[in-house]
Amino acid sequence: METVIIDNEIIKPSLADLIKASLYVGATAYGGLAMTAQLKRKFVEEKKWISEKDFLDALGFSQILPGATFVTLMAYMGYRINKIIGALIVPFFFILPTFFAIVMLSYGYFHFAGIPYVVKVFAGLGAMVVALLINAVFTVGKSVFPKLTFKYYKGFLIAAFVFASAFWLKIGMIYLVIAAGVLGFLFYYFTGEFEGVEEHKQTALKVNKSTSTLYVSLVKYGLLTTIIVAAISILLLFPQLGEIFVSFFKIGLFSFGGYSSLPLMQHETIDIHHWLTLKEFSDGIAMGQITPGPILITAAFIGFKVAGIIGATITTVAIFSPSIILIILLYELHGKITKLPTVKVFVKGILAGFIGLLIYITISLGVVSLNNWQTWLVFVLSAIALIKFKIDPLWIILSTIVVSLIIL
Template sequence: MKPTAADQPVEGPASGNQQSKAVDAGALADAPTLGELLRTTAHLGAIGYGGPAILALMKQTLVTKKKWITEKDFMDALSLAQALPGATGVTVLGYVGFKVKRIWGGVIAPLGFVTPPTLLMLALSWAYFAYGQLSFVKSLFAGLGALVVALLLNATVVLGRSVFGKLSRDDWRGALIAAAGFTGVHFLHANVLWVVLAAALLGILLFLPLCKRGAAVPDAQAPQTPERLPARAFVPAALVAAVVTAGLAVPYTRELMATFLGIGATAFGGGFGSIPLIHAQVVDAHGWLTTKEFVDGIALGQITPGPVFITATFIGYRVAGVIGALAATVAVFIPSVTAIILLADLHARVQNHPATRAVIKGLQSGFIGLILSVTLQFAAKSLVSWPQWLIFAATYVWVGVLKKNSLWAILATIMISLLLIN
């Protein structure tokens, strides 16, 4: 059995642990080919259930198993992705892809990740609108909801170990920020964007003195000025621009693509935080779906892998068929992936500044509170019968304790749901 990321906690960006970082850097494998990057991210997209829980699987695959990036790189990507709009997992992969294969990688990695859930959602959308309510959707959703709670709990534990590392007297700062983030979202129902900004501010206030004390210790690998990119490196960017231009030029996809470009550019706080924004646009403003259809689309999104934003495929299919589904899906992910590619090198150059390290530590600590809040919200709605508690407990033992692949837990959950949940 291979160890997961939870078995190998490291110090966060504020620690300045030079020896640990040198070991990480020395253990890196060769950069993958574009084909290997596409296959790996597509595999993550095919088995990535659970929203934030997929981040733990990404970390295990990219850091521990493949060794394409260091754990510090992954946590830096996570902190930057949290500060940007859009789906966190897709944005993280944009950063990772750019890190290992520049612009081509920054396009290929997110594309591979979203392709499997998009294809599955296309099939489910066709079935839903062709034949009406699917009889097994509610049963599957009930069972998969319990599985998601277990995956979220595991993600909280795994990412918490990465953020806090070895517990020490200085960790009260991170715990305070995590508690503040949890309270703001779970009890005060604050906008996730304001919670993220508050976590960054608290990071400066609480961690800056600590980071300044460790600032004299340089990283094992100081960031270097990126090499000048050849002209051919911008081909993928030109292709993406051409797709967007074509979508905006076609009359029956113009409004759809423009709407989802706007959603992708303003939906801070990840998938679940974006649901009210999407509802306001597609139900209230445009009337493309009824409220019931929108809720059913979110439910279908839960039984597919990938991010919550994949519901854009369902909405696009309702508006303009397959072309509309592809247009909406591409549009909702483009803003965040473009932003993180543009900021990746700048982030690398300033990440060792004490203020930057303090902000990153604050964002990472706040993210633990956000994940915990989502976990409890799902638990309150999903763990209401003994089969669901059985699925939850078995999944956590399988994934969190035994460190097994979540795909088998998903398959078992589907069987139990169909047999035991009415």
Template sequence: MSTPTDASPRYTLAQMVLYMLRLGALGFGGPVALVGYMHRDLVEQRGWVSESDYREGLALAQMMPGPMAAQLGIYMGYVHYHIMGATLAGIAFVLPSFLMVVGLGRAYAHFGGLSWMQAAFYGVGAAVVGIIAMSAYKLTTKTVGQNKLLCAIYLTLAIVTVVTESEIAWLFIAGGLVNWFVVARPKWFNKGGLNAAAAAHLPVASGVLSGLDWPLLGQIGLFFTKAGAFVFGSGLAIVPFLYGGVVTEHHWLNDKQFVDAVAVAMITPGPVVITVGFIGYLVAGFAGACVAALGTFLPCYLFTVLPAPYFKKYGKLPAVKAFVDGITAAAVGAITGSVIVIARRSIVDWPTVLLALVTALLLWRFKKLQEPVIVSAAALTGLVAYPLIRSHAI
């Protein structure tokens, strides 16, 4: 049922898979940075994916529940190679960081904690703010531009995200509807025929792991499937949901272990939501990590590939294009707001302020500078500076 794009692909499926493997292995900065990398690499530099296809993918990732960066990566694979491309791109994107967090989980369990993590994250967290600020700036200028209505939608979502420190799913849909009604007002609206209004089709995922024989793995599977199926927005949006289930409800981890799990996700490349692999490992070993990751990512995969053919088939219609543009402006506004939310947690003193500013300036000045180099330098800076700052404070 899939509909090919107008242009033939300028790349092979193997090239896309290798790119996603590299992004999953070296892509630091969380969801905001990752979607920025995909735009820079796949749209601007390589020309593998068109601007319109990228916008459709970003809008779909924001409309559907699940981690945004992973869904966009899946959609990038779908654009020219459909189900096979989406499947392989999704696996390639998630696999490197999954293996890393499982390795760190094993070390954490064996040594009783990772004391260096807080020091490394002190530096990395500040550098990440600079990275995602530059990504948000590029996305804003590219997708919103000088359009006053899109700017209004963008600013509204940015402010709401900063104030509430969360991404409100229905506001993305509202942004799309507002732009649709203004830019490509449907005929039935002018006639007052409200009964002809179209309904949004949002499929609901079911717990795919409910039939497992092992009680603990079954609980893990059901909980993380629910997390992947019902949490909207970026990977960071899943953190409060995970805390409520992992710490408060099931008591699988204590507060310190959960904070360490989030820190592991932030200092490793790939999607932030890969913290579920670390959590699953601490709860039930390698099997727990696999079940947690599968439960989280399977819904987001289905929520991408099932509606994708309809996005490809009807995405060029004026009404659909206006709707997608509105959702995209809302999504980028939320991404920009999340930069401030993350900065509140990572920028804690003058050294971190300086590190974030230096990162942004380096990326502005040197366009080809690789983010992993910055992140590595920031981690080393944190390992050296954090103990000195703590001792001075004491």
């Protein structure tokens, strides 16, 4: 185990300590962005394994990389604490509690979905999901467009273009994400509009020099080679499982943050492969909200529908792999990458495009889920609670279950 020196205080976390801390935050991390406070409290304030400045640096870097932001953040902190081993075990055990939870919920859903009270609960949760998505549009939109002024007209144009292309032209989501990034480059690069990605000064980190740079590089690229060979083997030996892996790896590679992955997930699983219905997709999002951890765990629900526990495992590994691989590859370069104007404007365009995609998926799920006055009532109450009163989504989910059993 390496000796890590942070802010002149020597910390020697064992693998067991890392695992216990990761399991704890993975089992208790509810509330989307609210997870930031929980992670900071455990790793910065309580354990003192990473400084506050380094934590903020990690958070900023995680936000410009594709994949699940908080899994990327966990991989970053794990790498900083214990190099490649830390980058693997910290996100793994962070995801593990919510993986088990979603698998159990998926089993109950697909085996008992015909029971009347289960139907009622998921009808209400489907309406609540539409409210969650609208809240996501406002929350994410406020970060991308701080004010509804002409100053942000370029971003509005990108969002409108992506929405129209998805809604009317049915263009593939991944192509739209790339197009949004290209438009971001064309709109912002030549005018010098590079703001929008927060930068933090990285503090010094000293490590025991017993491990050579050459050794770390060999381990790093040897590990990645092993992952690639294993993925190709799955593709060749088990075509259906390989297809699942490739689909969800693409989603993880081309999405930024939790909710931004949902349009890509919908397109890949419903429009292309027809693995589940739009109603089932909505219910999967609801279950992703019920469980702690990242919303991308909805992938496990879809994988369970397609190929049981093996499918759930493959989709989970596939969708979170890009986050971990990119951290392992780019960690040493992150200080330079975050300052590149080309990267900033490309990500800026992608984030604007995701607003258009979120609006598209909100309308799509709204058409399916809001089909009577009861579901409309649940939707309106949930939206007011989220947007007006800022109530924690967990309490809204529990309230929705109770209300659904009464009025539906």
